[in-house]
Amino acid sequence: MTWWRDAAIYQVYLRSFADGDGDGIGDIAGLESRLVYLRELGVDALWISPWYVSPMADGGYDVADYRAIDPAFGTLQDAERLIGAAHQFGLRIIVDLVPNHTSDQHPWFQEALRSEPGSPARERFHFRDEPNNWQSRFGGPAWSQVEDGQWYLHLFDASQPDLNWDHPEVREEFRSILRFWLDRGVDGFRIDVAARLVKQAGLPDKRGRFEGVPTFDDEPGEPDKDRPEVHEIYRDWRLVLGEYGNDRVFVGEIWVVDPERFAMYLRPDELHTAFNFAFLKCAWESEALRSVIDQTLAAHAKVDAPPTWVLSNHDVTRHVTRYGRKDSAFMKRVHDVPADLAQGTRRARAAALLSMALPGSVYVYQGDELGLPEVFDLPDALREDPVFRRTDGRDLGRDGCRVPLPWGGDAPPYEFGKGGAWLPQPPDWRDLTAAKQLGDADSMLSLYRLALRIRRSEQALGDGDMRWLVSEPDVLAFERDPGFTCMVNLTDHPVALPEGTPLVASADLIGAVGVPAELPPDAAVWLRAG
Ligand code: NOJ
Numbered sequence: 001m002t003w004w005r006d007a008a009i010y011q012v013y014l015r016s017f018a019d020g021d022g023d024g025i026g027d028i029a030g031l032e033s034r035l036v037y038l039r040e041l042g043v044d045a046l047w048i049s050p051w052y053v054s055p056m057a058d059g060g061y062d063v064a065d066y067r068a069i070d071p072a073f074g075t076l077q078d079a080e081r082l083i084g085a086a087h088q089f090g091l092r093i094i095v096d097l098v099p100n101h102t103s104d105q106h107p108w109f110q111e112a113l114r115s116e117p118g119s120p121a122r123e124r125f126h127f128r129d130e131p132n133n134w135q136s137r138f139g140g141p142a143w144s145q146v147e148d149g150q151w152y153l154h155l156f157d158a159s160q161p162d163l164n165w166d167h168p169e170v171r172e173e174f175r176s177i178l179r180f181w182l183d184r185g186v187d188g189f190r191i192d193v194a195a196r197l198v199k200q201a202g203l204p205d206k207r208g209r210f211e212g213v214p215t216f217d218d219e220p221g222e223p224d225k226d227r228p229e230v231h232e233i234y235r236d237w238r239l240v241l242g243e244y245g246n247d248r249v250f251v252g253e254i255w256v257v258d259p260e261r262f263a264m265y266l267r268p269d270e271l272h273t274a275f276n277f278a279f280l281k282c283a284w285e286s287e288a289l290r291s292v293i294d295q296t297l298a299a300h301a302k303v304d305a306p307p308t309w310v311l312s313n314h315d316v317t318r319h320v321t322r323y324g325r326k327d328s329a330f331m332k333r334v335h336d337v338p339a340d341l342a343q344g345t346r347r348a349r350a351a352a353l354l355s356m357a358l359p360g361s362v363y364v365y366q367g368d369e370l371g372l373p374e375v376f377d378l379p380d381a382l383r384e385d386p387v388f389r390r391t392d393g394r395d396l397g398r399d400g401c402r403v404p405l406p407w408g409g410d411a412p413p414y415e416f417g418k419g420g421a422w423l424p425q426p427p428d429w430r431d432l433t434a435a436k437q438l439g440d441a442d443s444m445l446s447l448y449r450l451a452l453r454i455r456r457s458e459q460a461l462g463d464g465d466m467r468w469l470v471s472e473p474d475v476l477a478f479e480r481d482p483g484f485t486c487m488v489n490l491t492d493h494p495v496a497l498p499e500g501t502p503l504v505a506s507a508d509l510i511g512a513v514g515v516p517a518e519l520p521p522d523a524a525v526w527l528r529a530g
Helices: 028-033 035-041 076-088 107-114 168-183 230-242 259-264 277-281 286-303 341-357 386-390 427-432 434-438 444-457
Strands: 008-012 045-048 065-069 092-097 143-145 151-153 188-191 249-252 361-365 475-480 484-489 501-505 523-528
Touching (some): 035 444, 076 092, 092 168, 168 230, 341 444, 341 484, 427 434, 434 444
Antiparallel strands (some): 475 484, 484 523
């Protein structure tokens, strides 16, 4: 089965999705209560952010027990019930696997702390007498010192010690964790930090390009990223997955810029798919988009892997806000530039149709379908992202894209749950609640529901090929067989529609009876030939 080649996958950031027990934190019960919404939205699978036992120093990406559910989210039984319920609704479940690092509360790290330098317990991590010059992805040094003077490596927060993937016990443990969740019926794994598990032997210094400000994109050949040996791990995991048939999948979180190196992770005996961050980061500019699309298709074709199309996730500024900026390319650490949210919303609507029309699978981050913007004015005391603390507030961090969803009602917490919400929701989200948007045929939610439904029924969409059509500058137009056309207008003026009957448009088409219709600026349309 190859459902993943054209699936629409919805990312559930669990603590902000829906709260079932009234403690202000989203949980499994809340998710279960909204499965109908997700089925009606028209997605095929859910990717659930880490739900394991965790001190939540990094929203659960600091795992203390990979085989148990954090009490804030529920119990293992709740998770098993959720998997079963989702399957009954025709929704597959992808869980988030965090293999690069554990929590400092994980029993292995606690044992390492109690053990001597050079002891086997310390071998499972990267302990050294002297640190090298690596910086944490979250800001500040990538090394912290323990009581006896040794240092340990953490590419992220100090509470997230990196595992030593040269250690056979680490490898065996993750095979076992995979089987644990496969035995519980999950349909796949999203692999956190997938390109960084293996570090260059000896942990050599980097070439000194750090001034305390980490970037998302390293140069090729970095000692902590995209090492050739990392592929062995995925070949090994693929064999484990194979024990369970051929319809379970791996989705890699791979921030590797070079399309060819990126595609190496998607060779037939490695991961099935990976997030297309080149598309996510791309500015709302026709030539940049065209070139990212072309590069994506070419690189994936070589390894026969389906591309993915991603606009947002829980780590980046929401795209309604990004696309509202003069410079709409994704950049970290930008919070003080103005954004025209009306423009951003128009473009986000068009981008939704573009991403759902391209060949491959598509991701929807919770709240994309409501057109939520980034929230900047959170009280500092409530910010939880370690990035905020580790950069002394120079980077506001990622809490602003993780604000709990507004489901209904006129005031916070907008039916997120019976209690409050762990981060405050803006007052103007009363107009963006799911309930309000369901009653409005022109809303973002109605557009997503309609487009996902058409995407499912339209034979041309999902996996397959596309052909660019000749179009005027700053117009993206392509065909897919049989008989489907998508056009996106990135000019500042209306453009004539191509042949065909409009199926859905992100904005009202211009024209009256007898007058050829036109597509307004910042809009997209799908058409069927004939
Ligand atoms: C990527 C995850 O998406 C992000 O949220 C997390 O902070 C880092 N990996 C570290 O696990």
